[in-house]
Amino acid sequence: GAVVSQHPSRVICKSGTSVKIECRSLDFQATTMFWYRQFPKQSLMLMATSNEGSKATYEQGVEKDKFLINHASLTLSTLTVTSAHPEDSSFYICSARLNSVSPETQYFGPGTRLLVL
Amino acid sequence: SQQGEEDPQALSIQEGENATMNCSYKTSINNLQWYRQNSGRGLVHLILIRSNEREKHSGRLRVTLDTSKKSSSLLITASRAADTASYFCATIIQGAQKLVFGQGTRLTINP
Numbered sequence: 001g002a003v004v005s006q007h008p009s010r011v012i013c014k015s016g017t018s019v020k021i022e023c024r025s026l027d028f029q030a031t032t033m034f035w036y037r038q039f040p041k042q043s044l045m046l047m048a049t050s051n052e053g054s055k056a057t058y059e060q061g062v063e064k065d066k067f068l069i070n071h072a073s074l075t076l077s078t079l080t081v082t083s084a085h086p087e088d089s090s091f092y093i094c095s096a097r098l099n100s101v102s103p104e105t106q107y108f109g110p111g112t113r114l115l116v117l
Numbered sequence: 118s119q120q121g122e123e124d125p126q127a128l129s130i131q132e133g134e135n136a137t138m139n140c141s142y143k144t145s146i147n148n149l150q151w152y153r154q155n156s157g158r159g160l161v162h163l164i165l166i167r168s169n170e171r172e173k174h175s176g177r178l179r180v181t182l183d184t185s186k187k188s189s190s191l192l193i194t195a196s197r198a199a200d201t202a203s204y205f206c207a208t209i210i211q212g213a214q215k216l217v218f219g220q221g222t223r224l225t226i227n228p
Contacts, residue, residue, distance in 0.1 A: 006159075034215065043205060044160075044218045093159060095216075104148055104209050106216060110159040 002028045004096050006109035013084055014117055021079045021112045023094030029074035030096035034106065035067075038091040050077045084116040122220055123206060129225040136193045138222040140206030141186075147209050149182055149189050150216070154203045163191075163204075196226045 003026040013019050023033055031052050036044040048069050049057045056069035068080040077096075081088055091113050095106040123140045130136055142149070148167045152160040166173045166182045166189065173180045179192040193200055206219040 032214070041223070043220050046215055046217065049215055091157070095160075104150065104165060104216075107162075108152075108160040111157070113157070 002026075002096070002098060002107040004030075004094065004107045004109040006092075006094055006112050008112060009110060010113045010115075012115045012117065015085055016083055018080055018082045019084055019114060021081075021092055021094075021114075023077045023079070023096070023109055025075045025096040025107070028096075028098055030077075030098065031074065032097040033071060033077040034095045034097070035069060035077075035079050036093045036095070038093060038111075040091075044093060047079075081114065084114070086116045089114055089116045123204075123222050125222060126220065127223045127225070129227060130196060132196055132198055132226050132228050134196055136196050136200070136224055136226075138191045138204050138224070139188060140190070140219050141188045142206075142208050142219070143187065144208075144210050146184075149180075150207045151178075151180060151189075151191050152205045152207060152218075154205065154221075156202070160205070193224075198226050198228050200224060201226045 005024045005026055007022045011019055033050045035047045037047050038044045046059050047062045050069045050071040052071045052074050058064045066082055071077040091111050093111040095108045098105050146168055148165055150165045151163040153163055154160050164175045164178055164180050166180050168184055177194045182189045203221045203223045205221045207216045
């Protein structure tokens, strides 16, 4: 099946710094990528939908100036957590949709665990 | 907001027993999917059932869908220790293009 990678897998940063997380589709082109956040023992919450070459669509309650999303190519989307605070500590997971013909098919990355001290 | 609610939230059974997890959702859907997540890892797609299907099988997995009750169930037969994970249902709401996940069931298989 299609493979999605994330980098880094784990990051620890100081409060106030910015952290960039990369999501790559390794063997297919993804016109749409999704970013989710998951707190411990909770479900995945969709943060934003990222379309290649256009602005991301954010879910209600997600600050677009704090969670910057860039989808500059068909194989790469980045999420930058700006001025991170301890409450941003979470598990961030991306997914990539293969194409618009099969919108229900998404492939998930392994996740990035962020710890803000 | 969450679309689905799952029960039980946690389930612990002995190896070899069957495990049943339920999912309810609120709005009309095109399909419903089940995913597995091992602790601290990404999601693995298990099975997709379309709104015009009532039951689907894949190996030891059996999924049912009742659109009149807006509910689905996932049955894992002859459970194994490796089945220990969290299981999530997810739906794509009609007209939307995004997956919305249920709360999940944490399944523990005791050897």
